[in-house]
Amino acid sequence: MNFNNNLYFLVRYIPVLMQQAKIYWDMENYTQVEKIFRKSVEFCNEHDVWKLNVAHVLFMQDGKWKEATGFYEPIVKKHYDNVSFGPTCYNANFFQFDSV
Numbered sequence: 001m002n003f004n005n006n007l008y009f010l011v012r013y014i015p016v017l018m019q020q021a022k023i024y025w026d027m028e029n030y031t032q033v034e035k036i037f038r039k040s041v042e043f044c045n046e047h048d049v050w051k052l053n054v055a056h057v058l059f060m061q062d063g064k065w066k067e068a069t070g071f072y073e074p075i076v077k078k079h080y081d082n083v084s085f086g087p088t089c090y091n092a093n094f095f096q097f098d099s100v
Contacts, residue, residue: 055075
């Protein structure tokens with residue numbers, strides 16, 4: 001499968017994944033959300049929306065803040081010069097599907 005096919009499936013997979021994770025996020029079951037994301041790491045680990053949401057779920061769990069920074073840091077560095085990134089990162093949630 002070539003890159004364009006992979007991107008095609010990823011664009012369609014990420015929204016489904018985020019909706020599934022949101023069910024548990026709304027129940028504040030962050031451990032289950034993390035499990036869902038860990039199962040998708042092979043397909044999504046280069047996707048910024050996925051990384052951002054993994055960072056959020058790790059941040060919400062006590063004792064996993066350091067691990068969360070490992071996901072936040074590359075995104076912050078990538079978008080450091082983007083003036084609007086701060087509020088975007090602050091308000092980020094499971095509905096960011098357009099950033100493929």
